[in-house]
Amino acid sequence: MSFVEYSELIQDEDVVIIFMGHDSMMPIKVQSGAQTQTRYGVIRHSSDLIGQRFGSKVTCSKGGWVYVLHPTPELWTINLPHRTQILYMTDIANITLMLELKPGSVVCESGTGSGSLSHSILRTIAPTGHLHTVEFHSQRAEKAMLEFKEHKVSHLVTVRNQDVCKDGFGITGVADAVFLDIPSPWEAISHAKKTLKYKGGRLCSFSPCIEQVQRTCEALLDHGFEEICTLEVLLRVHDVRTVTLALPDFGPEECYADSTQTASDLSQEDVNTSVICKTATPPREMAGHTGYLTFASKPRDQKCE
Ligand SMILES: C[S@@+](CC[C@H](N)C(=O)[O-])C[C@H]1O[C@@H](n2cnc3c(N)ncnc32)[C@H](O)[C@@H]1O
Structure with a gap:
């Protein structure tokens, strides 16, 4: 393992990143015979890490699992x-x-x-x-x-x-x-x-x-x-949310092709469809x-x- 070159297999003395979630990771140094405690149980370096592929899913002693990632500068x-x-x-x-x-x-x-x-x-x-x-x-x-x-x-x-x-x-x-x-x-x-x-x-x-x-x-x-x-x-992180959008029924295409009517001209009765979709909202202030x-x-x- 090196920070400037990718290796396939985890070896003794390598640094690996234990990934438990996007905001829950920890770097560890692999040492033959050593153990690492996680909230999902113990990882035994000799049996669970050494010889495994970087990127593998490793099951811990309490039955939960983690990914073992190759280290990168990021x-x-x-x-x-x-x-x-x-x-x-x-x-x-x-x-x-x-x-x-x-x-x-x-x-x-x-x-x-x-x-x-x-x-x-x-x-x-x-x-x-x-x-x-x-x-x-x-x-x-x-x-x-x-x-x-x-x-x-x-x-x-x-x-x-x-x-x-x-x-x-x-x-x-x-x-x-x-x-x-x-x-x-x-x-x-x-x-x-x-x-x-x-x-x-x-x-x-x-x-x-x-x-x-x-x-x-x-x-x-x-x-x-x-x-x-x-x-x-x-960095401008957009907030992704699931929203329900009420859509008006515009009828068949030929009925509104020449029309000057806009969505805001429609009354509540015209709204008869809703779709669930994802939206992304930028922050109002940049912290x-x-x-x-x-x-x-x-x-x-x-x-x-
Ligand atoms: C903010 S840290 C640098 C962080 C680094 N860029 C990083 O990404 O981890 C600033 C470092 O500069 C060192 N430093 C401050 N003035 C210095 C000087 N005149 N000569 C050498 N090192 C100095 C401090 O001891 C400190 O470790």
């Missing part, structure tokens, strides 16, 4: 142990696209936090790219390293335990893209510029407050970045502000040509 993001605030799929999808990430890209990121974004970056840049991720909190840096190892992606990532605003990313002129999720991104812009390739590259900074965005944009302009743009990405994404491009460095 499932990890909604199930990972939080050490910090994390980025979610709506922002991650835009970051990956707008940073123009692809297999082989070299990316610098800070801070690593809980590694939510890192896992999606790793899947996108595999098998030949590399992620350099900087985290100044030593326990978070260590935990991230451990998880990358367990998820079989450690060959694609270097974790540095340092302050990105003081010490930068630890590499110069190699990155295709830089991502910042720190409280004072404007202090890291000069380092971001240094770490991006001389031929240029893309940058993104995530900040919850517009005042942080303003300072970051000023720093980006001061350092010669171009195409600066900030966006907020909100769920996470932050602003500021993107910019570093132009080709003329001095290095």
Whole structure:
């Protein structure tokens, strides 16, 4: 099992996602001889998991069942142990696209936090790219390293335990893209510029407050970045309901083909059919502000040509 490649069968030491419902999942590490308690009973790793296909339905000791899923960055993001605030799929999808990430890209990121974004970056840049991720909190840096190892992606990532605003990313002129999720991104812009390739590259900074965005944009302009743009990405979840619609009987087609009568002209007596159907209603107000994404491009460095 690896977070960047699909495997058919569950093996000892794999991470699997126990799916009990769309809002009830848990990641576990498979260990020969171990057991996991769920509300449907016990799962015995040796007999119930090892050797089974990812995606199988597993019956627990109380007779209830769960699905055992292959881990993906999306499932990890909604199930990972939080050490910090994390980025979610709506922002991650835009970051990956707008940073123009692809297999082989070299990316610098800070801070690593809980590694939510890192896992999606790793899947996108595999098998030949590399992620350099900087985290100044030593326990978070260590935990991230451990998880990358367990998820079989450690060959694609270097974790540095340092302050990105003081010490930068630890590499110069190699990155295709830089991502910042720190409280004072404007202090890291000069380092971001240094770490991006001389031929240029893309940058993104995530900040919850517009005042942080303003300072970051000023720093980006001061350092010669171009195409600066900030966006907020909100997910609009429609509420799906079953409703009964009363339909008027319009009679045979030829009776109303030339008519100017509309549905609102009809009286209650005209209504003699009802249908049950699904409707989807968008929310009236958009909740769920996470932050602003500021993107910019570093132009080709003329001095290095
Ligand atoms: C909000 S979290 C990042 C979450 C991450 N993007 C994710 O999706 O899981 C911010 C992280 O940046 C780290 N951090 C803050 N300032 C930093 C700095 N100057 N250098 C390195 N890391 C920093 C914090 O310790 C924290 O772990």
